[in-house]
Amino acid sequence: MTTDTTSAKRGFHFRDITKMFGGGGTSSLRQFGILGSLIVIILLFEILTVLRNPAGATLTPGNLINVINQYSFILILAIGMVMVIIMGHIDLSVGSVAAFTGIIVAKSMADWQLPWPLAILLGLGVGVLVGAWQGFWVAYVGVPAFIVTLAGMLFFRGAQQFIGDAQTIPVPKGFQYIGTGYLPEIALPLPFNVPTMILALLGVAWLVFWEIRTRRVQHKMGSESAPVWVSTVKVVLLSIVVLAAGWMFATGRPGTSFPVPGLILLALVILYSFITSNTVFGRHIYAVGGNRQAARLSGVKDRWVDFFVMMNMSVLAALAGMIFVARSQASGPNDGTGWELDAIASVFIGGAAVSGGIGTVIGSIIGGLVMAFLNNGLALLGQGADVVAMIKGLVLLFAVGIDVWNKQQGRPSIIGFLTRRFGRKQDPATDTFDPTKTNYPTSQKYEAPAVEETRGK
Numbered sequence: 001m002t003t004d005t006t007s008a009k010r011g012f013h014f015r016d017i018t019k020m021f022g023g024g025g026t027s028s029l030r031q032f033g034i035l036g037s038l039i040v041i042i043l044l045f046e047i048l049t050v051l052r053n054p055a056g057a058t059l060t061p062g063n064l065i066n067v068i069n070q071y072s073f074i075l076i077l078a079i080g081m082v083m084v085i086i087m088g089h090i091d092l093s094v095g096s097v098a099a100f101t102g103i104i105v106a107k108s109m110a111d112w113q114l115p116w117p118l119a120i121l122l123g124l125g126v127g128v129l130v131g132a133w134q135g136f137w138v139a140y141v142g143v144p145a146f147i148v149t150l151a152g153m154l155f156f157r158g159a160q161q162f163i164g165d166a167q168t169i170p171v172p173k174g175f176q177y178i179g180t181g182y183l184p185e186i187a188l189p190l191p192f193n194v195p196t197m198i199l200a201l202l203g204v205a206w207l208v209f210w211e212i213r214t215r216r217v218q219h220k221m222g223s224e225s226a227p228v229w230v231s232t233v234k235v236v237l238l239s240i241v242v243l244a245a246g247w248m249f250a251t252g253r254p255g256t257s258f259p260v261p262g263l264i265l266l267a268l269v270i271l272y273s274f275i276t277s278n279t280v281f282g283r284h285i286y287a288v289g290g291n292r293q294a295a296r297l298s299g300v301k302d303r304w305v306d307f308f309v310m311m312n313m314s315v316l317a318a319l320a321g322m323i324f325v326a327r328s329q330a331s332g333p334n335d336g337t338g339w340e341l342d343a344i345a346s347v348f349i350g351g352a353a354v355s356g357g358i359g360t361v362i363g364s365i366i367g368g369l370v371m372a373f374l375n376n377g378l379a380l381l382g383q384g385a386d387v388v389a390m391i392k393g394l395v396l397l398f399a400v401g402i403d404v405w406n407k408q409q410g411r412p413s414i415i416g417f418l419t420r421r422f423g424r425k426q427d428p429a430t431d432t433f434d435p436t437k438t439n440y441p442t443s444q445k446y447e448a449p450a451v452e453e454t455r456g457k
Contacts, residue, residue, distance in 0.1 A: 034351060034363065034399070038370050045377030057380045058373070061252030064245070065259055069180070069327060071372035072261035073098070073320035075365055077343035078350070079272050080316035082364040083309050085347050086289040088356030089145035091313050092340050093134065093152030098321030099336035100156040101126045105322055106169040106331035116175035120322060127318025130156070131311030139306035153340070161333055170330040179326025181260035192250035193257035200246025204239045211235050261323050268316075273361045285309065290357030345392065346371055349399040370395070 042058060049057035057063055077094050084091045105123040108114040114122065130152070137148045183195040211231050218225045249258045276282035287295040288302045296302050320339070325331045350367025352359030371392060378388045 034349065034366055034370065038366055038373065041370060041373050041377065045373065045380065048377070049380050052381070058377060059248070061248045061256070063376065063380070064248055065252055065256055067372050067376050068259050068262040068265075071368065071375075072259070072265045073324045074339060074342045074346065074372070075265055075368040076268060076316055076320045076323070077339060078346040078364040078368045079268055079361055080313040081343045082347045082350070082352055082359045082361060083272075083276065083285055084145070084313050085344075085352045086285055086356055086359045087306065087309050088289050088292075089138065089306075089310070090344065091145065091149045091310070093149040093156060094313065094317040094320075094343060095336035095339035096153045096156035096160065097127065097130050097314050097317040097336075098324065098339060099331075100130070100160040100163075100321075101318035102321040102325040102331040102335050103160045103164040103169065105175075106171050106325060107163065109172055109175060110169050116172055119175065120178070123318050123322045124315060127315035128311060130318070131314030132307075134314060135307040135310035138310050139303040145310065157336075160335075164331065164333060166333040168330045168332045171325055175322075176326045176329055178260055178264070179323045179328070182255070183257040183260075183263070185255075185257070192247065194250075196250035196258040197246055199258060199263075200243050200250075203242045203246070207235050207238050207242070261327070264319075264323065269361060269365060276361055281305070281308075286357060342368075342371060345396045349396060354400060367399075 046056060046058040077098075081091060081094070101123045104126055105119045108122055109116060109119045134145075134148050134152055137143045138145045183193060183199070186194040188194055211234065215225055215231060217223075246258075276285065284295065284300050284302075284305050287298075287300055288305050292302055321336060324335060328335075346368035347359060347364045348354070348367070349370055350359070350363035350365070352364065374392060374395065375388055378391065
């Protein structure tokens with residue numbers, strides 16, 4: 001057993017550097033390619049924009065606020081889409097569902113005089129009904145999700161234009177807050193927004209807590225831990241990034257701070273990261289996506305998992321649609337166009353496997369930020385939509401191509417290691433497949449005798 005003490009005493013090894021943002025002994029520099037790509041993209045566009053404008057444009061408070069406001073709804077879609085793709089499905093209807101929900105919510109406030117809080121609940125209810133409808137066809141009828149959601153994309157796009165009569169319907173001020181609001185100011189003689197900096201400090205506290213918890217779990221399970229200095233440097237670097245970002249959001253133009261859409265996104269990231277990593281339902285998602293037959297024989301109700309994952313996707317699409325309408329201050333006939341493609345691209349760039357079973361919420365957010373800063377940086381440099389589309393296509397192709405090539409070489413996916421949980425090392429002679437755990441490699445094959453033995457005990 002390797003403990004923290006022995007890790008600290010064995011001296012410096014270069015492979016410790018590879019654990020800076022990983023956890024297990026199998027981590028490698030290759031696995032941080034997407035996060036590194038995001039950093040390189042941000043720095044590259046910062047340099048290019050500084051050359052054009054000495055004041056810079058990418059890493060300015062105003063631009064960071066714009067990125068969060070403009071792409072928060074795509075990142076919310078990516079949270080749901082990664083769960084769908086882990087299950088081995090795809091959802092092409094999210095843009096149409098978002099637009100359909102947006103028009104219903106806008107008309108409910110404009111024509112039915114529904115208060116905006118009730119309109120939000122109505123929109124979430126629409127998402128539940130749409131998701132239940134599509135989930136039923138996927139889970140219980142057995143129609144492939146690609147076909148079901150392609151039909152949904154066509155139907156709900158037509159329904160949105162039918163209900164709205166291809167017109168723009170404005171929404172009231174109160175509703176606009178979820179798309180254009182900011183953390184409030186506190187009357188203190190300080191040159192920054194206090195709630196935003198408090199949020200940043202809470203983020204630092206969470207980083208410290210999580211690193212301590214991770215090391216304790218590794219020690220308890222007998223896994224190899226990185227030296228203490230690696231954990232310290234890791235937390236310090238991440239804390240600097242969080243505090244720097246918080247400072248930029250807190251010191252923007254008067255009246256701005258951390259946006260409300262970003263706050264909603266942050267809450268969803270925390271919630272769904274916990275669900276996918278620390279709940280039985282989350283483990284069942286990975287189990288069904290990795291080996292459906294083995295999961296089914298081990299007692300996992302795969303149809304229920306299919307149903308709820310599809311329904312959850314539509315609920316998040318409804319929320320994204322409402323945030324977009326609130327930001328735009330009106331619902332329009334072209335809302336949601338192409339959103340499904342950006343969400344799917346974010347998930348695959350973020351390290352999800354094409355065959356299912358691999359992917360993380362955090363990875364999808366990183367992939368979405370790569371797309372967001374690509375769009376934003378190219379726009380700041382004055383590039384047209386044609387150049388932006390071509391570059392986004394190449395980025396997606398290379399990201400998935402590298403992932404597939406790594407697997408063909410018998411290597412881990414780029415950030416697929418994030419789906420592994422720290423646990424004891426397996427002994428092939430005694431261990432059997434358990435779909436409620438996520439520390440098994442995706443390539444592990446199901447063996448019927450072992451499963452039957454486990455079920456019979």
